[in-house]
Amino acid sequence: MNAIKILVLESVDSNISQIIKILKDNNFQIKICNDNNEFFECIYNNLYDLYIININQMSLSRFHLIKLLNDFHDMTMKMVITSASNIIVPSFIYGCDECIIKNIDKKEILLRIKALIRRQFHIHTDRILLKKNISYDIFSKKVLKNDEELFLGEKAQLILDYLLKYRGNFVSSSDLESAVYPVSNNCKNGSIRFHIHKIRQLIGNDVIISNRTNGYKIDE
Known part of the structure; x- marks a missing residue:
């Protein structure tokens, strides 16, 4: 990663x-x-x-x-x-x-x-606890389960990284697109949903909250 x-x-x-x-x-x-x-x-x-x-x-x-x-x-x-x-x-x-x-x-x-x-x-450490045994290292950009890496893939990792920067707030699909794809690249909302689904498969459905109107968020 x-x-x-x-x-x-x-x-x-x-x-x-x-x-x-x-x-x-x-x-x-x-x-x-x-x-x-x-x-x-x-x-x-x-x-x-x-x-x-x-x-x-x-x-x-x-x-x-x-x-x-x-x-x-x-x-x-x-x-x-x-x-x-x-x-x-x-x-x-x-x-x-x-x-x-x-x-x-x-x-x-x-x-x-x-x-x-x-x-x-908004932290003073190098890791964010996602669940009891799962954390995210902000410098290596790795999701770790019992200190073993879970491989999300580049786009899913970028989405998780961005949502963690705005913990407690909903982030729209369009903002996530900007965070995951450079200006020169065009993408569709469907790709965001696909990568969100992949994150949930690996770390659990309860980490990312979705709202049809407001987008996605990770609670603090």
């Missing part, structure tokens, strides 16, 4: 190769872009768990990119990495979720990135 996927937007005047190496060493999947157009092409064709945006000077195009993502309700966490302290305030004003200075301890960078991932699930 896929691990956490991070899309990195680099800057031509600097690189964050040390940070990228730390992330790769900790089993994060990294894709690197060098400009805004390549970044948008990546998110058009793929799904990511975190965006890391490298900004080293006052760049309105990078700030507007963050704002544009939020305007289009892209819920992916957005972290700015910078070597300039004057970048921090505008990064938050334009809508980033975290901003760090490059010269902080590399272990702290890893901890902050993990904290961002956990924040999406």
